Amino acid sequence: MQFKRIKILMLILFFLLDIFLLNWWRSGEVSQERVTDANTDIISEMKKQKIKLPKFGTSLHYSSYVAAQYGDRREMSLPAGLDVSTGAKTNTVFAKFKRDLFKKNGTGSDESVLSTYSAGYQFNPVLTANKTNRDRVYSQRVEGLPVIADSGIMTFQYNKSGKPVGFTKRQLVNIERLRDDRATITEEEAIISLYRYNEIDSGDSLSKGYLSYDRTLTVNGYDIFLPVWAFEAYSGNEKYVLKINAFTGDNLSE
Structure with missing residues (x-):
């Protein structure tokens, strides 16, 4: 007899728990609907x-x-065809394209040449749109996302004719999640x-x-x-x- 009472009591408790969870779930649904309506x-x-x-x-x-450190420009791997100048910032590459670089690759091959130099970086439309000149900004990708801080971007400079003439580059290393x-x-x-x-x-x-x-x-x-x-x-x-x-x-x- 006592066992039956305990069994009935447990069934009632489980039933009440189901009702509580159902109401809790519904209240969450209503809350989300209200947020969506407000948005x-x-x-x-x-x-x-x-x-x-x-x-x-x-x-x-x-x-x-994520955490990362500035890369030293002396350790950056750069393709040939550049005149690299030194500056006070050891984390920045200042490079100019040699005059015959694009001629060697044929007419209309600017993008293919730039893709070689921007490996590991991706065109950033937001930072480029913020420029007041013809420069184009590329972002280093970290954990699948572009970096918008100066320490992880490279900027290609263009002349008045719309031809790329060089770039500045910074790179993040020792990246840790x-x-x-x-x-x-x-x-x-x-x-x-x-x-x-x-x-x-x-x-x-x-x-x-x-x-x-x-x-x-x-x-x-x-x-x-x-x-x-x-x-x-x-x-x-x-x-x-x-x-x-x-x-x-x-x-x-x-």
Whole structure:
């Protein structure tokens, strides 16, 4: 008899637990729906203010903090065809292309030549759009993401005729992941954060966001990098890079 009572009591407890978990799950679903509705309302408000937005993503990404050190230019592997000059910064390569470099490779082969020199780096549309001249910026890729800090980019200089004449290059080495990957905010949430921080206003334009690595601090000779959402913004004749912490949503724009 006592056993039956215990059995019935356990069944009741399991039943109540199921109800609790179901209600908890439903409350989470409602909360997420409310967040989605709130985001939709804010995006609609931005469009009413004639803010030009990109076709943004709403999916989660995963990333981590990383540590890295500056590479010494004397240890950088460089292809032939360069006149390399020395400077005070031992972490920077200052190079000019020899005049006959592109002639040897034929007409219209600029991109193929540049791809040789930019191996390990990828064209960065945000940093390039921020330039006031013809220069093009390439980012070193770390853990699958482009670096937007000066310590991990190379910049190709162009003359008035649109021909590349040389580049400056910095490189990160001894790269270490500091923590396991964790979820970042979405591109949509980063755009909403910029609006809440008054970084974009009526009539402004915003580029597509790029999840990137940016330097945050230095510890024991290592630079610490965190993932950020980077955008190019236009306000009248002014253009500038905007950044949002991809973990916390904090404003990192300068």
